[in-house]
Amino acid sequence: MLVSESRAGKTIEKRVKLRIVYAVLLCILGIASVCVGTFVPLASGNGDYSAGFYTGVGCGLIEASVITIIKNVRMLKNAEALKEREIYESDERNRLIGLKSWSYAGYAMFIILYIALLVAGAVDVVIMNTILVVLGVFALCLLISRKVVEKTI
Amino acid sequence: MKNKIKELRKERRISQEELAAAVSVTRQTIISLENGKYNASLILAHEIAKYFGKTIEEVFLFEEETSC
Numbered sequence: 001m002l003v004s005e006s007r008a009g010k011t012i013e014k015r016v017k018l019r020i021v022y023a024v025l026l027c028i029l030g031i032a033s034v035c036v037g038t039f040v041p042l043a044s045g046n047g048d049y050s051a052g053f054y055t056g057v058g059c060g061l062i063e064a065s066v067i068t069i070i071k072n073v074r075m076l077k078n079a080e081a082l083k084e085r086e087i088y089e090s091d092e093r094n095r096l097i098g099l100k101s102w103s104y105a106g107y108a109m110f111i112i113l114y115i116a117l118l119v120a121g122a123v124d125v126v127i128m129n130t131i132l133v134v135l136g137v138f139a140l141c142l143l144i145s146r147k148v149v150e151k152t153i
Numbered sequence: 154m155k156n157k158i159k160e161l162r163k164e165r166r167i168s169q170e171e172l173a174a175a176v177s178v179t180r181q182t183i184i185s186l187e188n189g190k191y192n193a194s195l196i197l198a199h200e201i202a203k204y205f206g207k208t209i210e211e212v213f214l215f216e217e218e219t220s221c
Contacts, residue, residue: 087174092194093182 012086016072023072027065033058110138155214159187161205176200 037054075081088094120128133144167200169183177198185191186201193201193213202209 008183087177088179090177092197093185093191094179096191153180 012082013076014087015089016076016082018083020069020072020076023065023068026061027069030058030065031061033061055149096097106142110135113138154192154216156186156193157194157212157214158183158201160185161207161212165205172201172204175204 033054035058037051037056037058075085113131117128117131117135120131158172162169169180169187173180173183177200178197182191183199186193195209198209198213204213205212
């Protein structure tokens with residue numbers, strides 16, 4: 001084998017452990033959201049909607065984090081699954097697919113937002129301004145990312 | 154970019170799965186390389202060539218693109 005067995009071991013193990021920690025934090029965030037939705041009286045006019053929203057989002061976060069924890073703990077106990085995951089994540093084609101997908105999604109988002117901006121202009125100025133701000137932030141993120149990546153490559 | 158991965162693999166009776174495991178990529182990557190849908194990075198090209206005991210030029214056939 002060209003690539004040593006140890007390479008498949010330690011880095012992925014660290015990453016999986018880190019994912020479990022993130023999932024626990026996410027779970028805490030979910031519990032906090034549910035608590036806000038259930039116990040904290042929301043001041044705004046649409047309090048019922050907000051309470052439902054916070055509870056729903058919180059439950060979703062808890063569910064996703066518990067699944068992530070179970071999946072990753074199982075993986076930690078299975079050396080073969082860990083190795084397979086390492087190959088899947090380090091595979092250069094998979095990485096390229098991920099990068100291209102983000103890139104295409106970014107272009108699509110930009111176009112969709114622009115169309116929405118044109119439509120919103122005829123409907124409501126507030127919506128139009130909101131979309132304009134989102135577009136601006138998106139463009140700014142793109143510019144900053146480009147500058148940061150330019151320095152690293 | 155064309156390559157001789159499929160020929161070399163068949164010559165040595167190695168499965169796509171075995172080659173993929175040896176160079177630490179997925180089987181899908183080997184399939185894409187063989188079909189010419191994906192061009193390997195320099196590191197992967199080096200690893201594949203090393204696996205077959207050949208040079209990169211012997212496995213990967215670089216063609217100069219003609220532009221008008």
